[in-house]
Amino acid sequence: xxxxxxxxxxxxxxxxxxxxxxxxxxxxxxxxxxxxxxxxxxxxxxxxxxxxxxxxxxxxxxxxxxxxxxxxxxxxxxxxxxxxxxxxxxxxxxxxxxxxxxxxxxxxxxxxxxxxxxxxxxxxxxxxxxxxxxxxxxxxxxxxxxxxxxxxxxxxxxxxxxxxxxxxxxxxxxxxxxxxxxxxxxxxxxxxxxxxxxxxxxxxxxxxxxxxxxxxxxxxxxxxxxxxxxxxxxxxxxxxxxxxxxxxxxxxxxxxxxxxxxxxxxxxxx
Amino acid sequence: xxxxxxxxxxxxxxxxxxxxxxxxxxxxxxxxxxxxxxxxxxxxxxxxxxxxxxxxxxxxxxxxxxxxxxxxxxxxxxxxxxxxxxxxxxxxxxxxxxxxxxxxxxxxxxxxxxxxxxxxxxxxxxxxxxxxxxxxxxxxxxxxxxxxxxxxx
Numbered sequence: 419x420x421x422x423x424x425x426x427x428x429x430x431x432x433x434x435x436x437x438x439x440x441x442x443x444x445x446x447x448x449x450x451x452x453x454x455x456x457x458x459x460x461x462x463x464x465x466x467x468x469x470x471x472x473x474x475x476x477x478x479x480x481x482x483x484x485x486x487x488x489x490x491x492x493x494x495x496x497x498x499x500x501x502x503x504x505x506x507x508x509x510x511x512x513x514x515x516x517x518x519x520x521x522x523x524x525x526x527x528x529x530x531x532x533x534x535x536x537x538x539x540x541x542x543x544x545x546x547x548x549x550x551x552x553x554x555x556x557x558x559x560x561x562x563x564x565x566x567x568x569x570x571x572x573x574x575x576x577x578x579x580x581x582x583x584x585x586x587x588x589x590x591x592x593x594x595x596x597x598x599x600x601x602x603x604x605x606x607x608x609x610x611x612x613x614x615x616x617x618x619x620x621x622x623x624x625x626x627x628x629x630x631x632x633x634x635x636x637x638x639x640x641x642x643x644x645x646x647x648x649x650x651x652x653x654x655x656x657x658x659x660x661x662x663x664x665x666x667x668x669x670x671x672x673x674x675x676x677x678x679x680x681x682x683x684x685x686x687x688x
Numbered sequence: 689x690x691x692x693x694x695x696x697x698x699x700x701x702x703x704x705x706x707x708x709x710x711x712x713x714x715x716x717x718x719x720x721x722x723x724x725x726x727x728x729x730x731x732x733x734x735x736x737x738x739x740x741x742x743x744x745x746x747x748x749x750x751x752x753x754x755x756x757x758x759x760x761x762x763x764x765x766x767x768x769x770x771x772x773x774x775x776x777x778x779x780x781x782x783x784x785x786x787x788x789x790x791x792x793x794x795x796x797x798x799x800x801x802x803x804x805x806x807x808x809x810x811x812x813x814x815x816x817x818x819x820x821x822x823x824x825x826x827x828x829x830x831x832x833x834x835x836x837x838x839x840x841x
Binding site: 559597601 | 745747755756757758759760761762764765766787827828831832834835836837838839
């Protein structure tokens with residue numbers, strides 16, 4: 419698994435600590451295909467490698483990654499410039515159940531930086547809109563300044579075939595939108611809980627409480643999917659860094675069916 | 689035309705309350721409307737109602753001289769607004785402001801308090817329902833306090 423060189427085509431600052439990289443193959447030829455929900459290992463030469471979800475359109479030739487500058491590698495990544503080279507290994511891992519969701523309602527719940535891993539799934543749902551029932555996006559962030567992809571959210575909100583609800587944990591002066599945690603939006607959304615597939619990404623606590631709220635509303639645990647992130651290192655289930663009970667997050671995940679991991683999520687020993 | 693009793697009895701808050709009690713509750717209910725930016729109630733004022741929001745959104749706010757109006761939470765269609773009418777000293781602890789044109793059903797808390805004192809079974813039923821809402825709001829507040837989306841240091 420040798421990293422393939424990719425060239426930075428564009429870097430965009432989304433919020434104060436979040437940025438988006440657009441990458442293309444250095445040789446200009448190799449095609450990159452991935453399934454919504456999968457991730458890449460991005461190697462910043464001389465610094466290190468990190469797992470980052472792919473957040474662009476599956477059909478697009480440009481590879482898009484949105485992440486937050488928090489550690490040494492992502493901070494170095496945020497300083498990249500157009501023309502710089504990074505190494506890419508991937509795509510790795512399991513994907514969102516977009517095929518199983520056909521004919522059903524789909525509820526997509528994102529918390530904070532959890533929206534980028536869900537974006538390819540949303541692109542897929544919208545590209546095949548007739549194949550699905552109601553599609554709902556519930557998105558919670560810390561403050562209005564932390565809302566990602568604002569322009570795209572506005573475009574999505576304008577569509578009649580997609581329900582979009584956004585909330586923030588802390589309102590700021592001038593904010594007239596919703597204030598409250600993302601779980602409070604679940605009762606607002608119109609979907610048939612008995613015929614729904616839910617996809618959730620966010621901090622683990624947020625995902626647990628969101629799953630609980632969905633189940634209170636009648637969505638079965640088997641119809642809820644979450645994306646996990648736990649110390650992925652090799653990306654192929656060999657090194658054991660991301661072991662999660664009997665599972666490896668990089669190989670058996672990052673997308674898991676909730677009933678398969680819900681008991682593991684509350685075991686702090688693992 | 690939808691009657692107040694029908695609207696109230698279909699709301700999850702009043703689910704399985706019983707026909708007699710529903711009639712009693714409906715006797716304390718009236719339709720109300722708030723224009724955008726109109727206050728539903730103000731902090732410190734006497735709390736004699738609670739509201740079932742039918743349409744629109746309401747912001748629960750606190751005023752701080754340093755930071756102005758701080759929105760703690762927003763409530764919308766289907767939500768229950770206000771429980772200070774139930775607990776002494778029966779005064780509002782927050783401001784509630786309509787963010788959009790808001791239509792609601794106001795329930796007369798004073799009238800209900802009296803009926804609950806006369807009939808403890810009704811009191812218990814209402815308290816159970818409000819406890820559920822208070823539990824949900826407490827859980828949400830705890831999650832807000834965790835600042836889950838903040839950068840871990």
